[in-house]
Amino acid sequence: MGPTDALPCSARVRSARAAAPRAILHLLLGAVAVTLLSGCVRGFTRAETGAACKLGGRAGHSGQTFSVDTVIGVDARTAKWIDGRALPFAAHVSGTAILAPDRKVFAFGTGLAYYGSPRPISGYMLGGTTIHVDEIDGRFSFGNLSPYGEVGLLTSVPSRHRLDGRGLVLSLGVQAATYFNYLVKGSEVDGFLLLKLGVGWEVN
Numbered sequence: 001m002g003p004t005d006a007l008p009c010s011a012r013v014r015s016a017r018a019a020a021p022r023a024i025l026h027l028l029l030g031a032v033a034v035t036l037l038s039g040c041v042r043g044f045t046r047a048e049t050g051a052a053c054k055l056g057g058r059a060g061h062s063g064q065t066f067s068v069d070t071v072i073g074v075d076a077r078t079a080k081w082i083d084g085r086a087l088p089f090a091a092h093v094s095g096t097a098i099l100a101p102d103r104k105v106f107a108f109g110t111g112l113a114y115y116g117s118p119r120p121i122s123g124y125m126l127g128g129t130t131i132h133v134d135e136i137d138g139r140f141s142f143g144n145l146s147p148y149g150e151v152g153l154l155t156s157v158p159s160r161h162r163l164d165g166r167g168l169v170l171s172l173g174v175q176a177a178t179y180f181n182y183l184v185k186g187s188e189v190d191g192f193l194l195l196k197l198g199v200g201w202e203v204n
Contacts, residue, residue, distance in 0.1 A: 141184045
């Protein structure tokens with residue numbers, strides 16, 4: 001007799017329902033672990049810096065930007081696109097800071113990426129939304145579901161020597177980002193143009 005056989009039927013049903021979310025979570029974690037350990041992931045992680053230009057030109061709101069982001073997709077062994085290559089779509093996760101004299105923005109973004117193999121070079125597109133906290137003219141604010149989009153070029157440094165695998169990548173990107181500010185009157189929606197140079201590591 002099992003440990004739950006002595007329980008009433010209703011109790012066994014409740015026990016099974018409680019165990020179901022745990023079982024699903026274990027399956028998801030197991031699938032992620034298998035994917036990572038099997039080397040079936042493609043993508044890149046990079047750090048970027050550059051200029052943040054405030055659209056609308058308010059003095060003191062343009063400055064430097066810093067960001068880190070990761071693109072995670074699956075390689076051609078896991079799933080193929082219609083041309084037989086790896087799927088060009090991937091998940092995008094980012095953290096961005098804008099540091100200007102009269103404005104500070106700290107944003108976390110999630111979205112989608114579209115890019116080819118940067119060997120030797122490829123274009124890329126990113127799009128998604130952010131949640132962020134801000135200091136605007138000395139006042140605290142925050143926002144969410146603020147959209148962003150980025151286009152740029154990505155190149156692999158060792159592409160002359162290796163056709164696949166891992167390696168250093170360089171990027172040049174232009175990002176348009178909006179920020180919905182909930183607590184600052186007169187600045188409810190702001191727009192920025194971010195010009196960024198990046199260096200990172202690619203898994204292909």
